[in-house]
Each structure stands twice: as structure tokens, then as C-alpha cells.
Amino acid sequence: MKKEFVDTLSLKLELSKNKTREIYNKFIETLQEKLQEHNSVHLQGLGRIKVSHREMKKLFGKKTKPIKFSVATMKMSSSTKEALKAR
Known part of the structure; x- marks a missing residue:
């Protein structure tokens, strides 16, 4: 699912898959941090x-x-x- 999502987002943003994967991973990391801080x-x-x-x-x-x-x-x-x- 992650790969499929990253591939689709990469095409829509016209970014490389590696750059899109990096953005996705940072988004998930930030989301997890905010959930830990604020619930x-x-x-x-x-x-x-x-x-x-x-x-x-x-x-x-x-x-x-x-x-x-x-x-x-x-x-x-x-x-x-x-x-x-x-x-």
C-alpha cells in the first residue's frame, strides 16, 4: 500500500519516487510525534x-x-x- 501510494503521489507531484518516499516518511514521522505530544x-x-x-x-x-x-x-x-x- 505504501509503495502504491508513493508511486501515485510521485506522479501527481512530478517528483522522483525517492524524494516522494522521503516526504511520505517525514510526514508519518511528524504525525506520530504530534500524536505522542497531543494525543x-x-x-x-x-x-x-x-x-x-x-x-x-x-x-x-x-x-x-x-x-x-x-x-x-x-x-x-x-x-x-x-x-x-x-x-
């Missing part, structure tokens, strides 16, 4: 990505201790929802 990032036209910390339910037995884990959720913007409905 939420809003990308105009796409939606909000939010990290929520949840406690796991006991599923395996009485001796199993619940653990906390993080879940990334995304609330899509209305324009993204409409674009996906059109497919």
Missing part, C-alpha cells in the same frame, strides 16, 4: 486522528491482570465520508 491531530479535509488510552477487560481468567493499551481512532471529515460514499 490528537486534525488533518483538514481528512479528519481527526485521536489516541485514546483504554484498560483491557479481563478475558483470560481470574489471575490475569488488566493492562492498559492505546488505540488510535479516526473520525473522518464530512468531505472524506462523501468521497467514500461516491465509490
Whole structure:
């Protein structure tokens, strides 16, 4: 999926695949940093990505201790929802 995305973006931006891959990697790196700092990032036209910390339910037995884990959720913007409905 990443390769396909980078290839398509490279053609649209008229940049080399290497330069586009570098931009993509920096974007993902920055997104991850901002999610760690703020637990939420809003990308105009796409939606909000939010990290929520949840406690796991006991599923395996009485001796199993619940653990906390993080879940990334995304609330899509209305324009993204409409674009996906059109497919």
C-alpha cells in the first residue's frame, strides 16, 4: 500500500519516487510525534486522528491482570465520508 501510494503521489507531484518516499516518511514521522505530544491531530479535509488510552477487560481468567493499551481512532471529515460514499 505504501509503495502504491508513493508511486501515485510521485506522479501527481512530478517528483522522483525517492524524494516522494522521503516526504511520505517525514510526514508519518511528524504525525506520530504530534500524536505522542497531543494525543490528537486534525488533518483538514481528512479528519481527526485521536489516541485514546483504554484498560483491557479481563478475558483470560481470574489471575490475569488488566493492562492498559492505546488505540488510535479516526473520525473522518464530512468531505472524506462523501468521497467514500461516491465509490
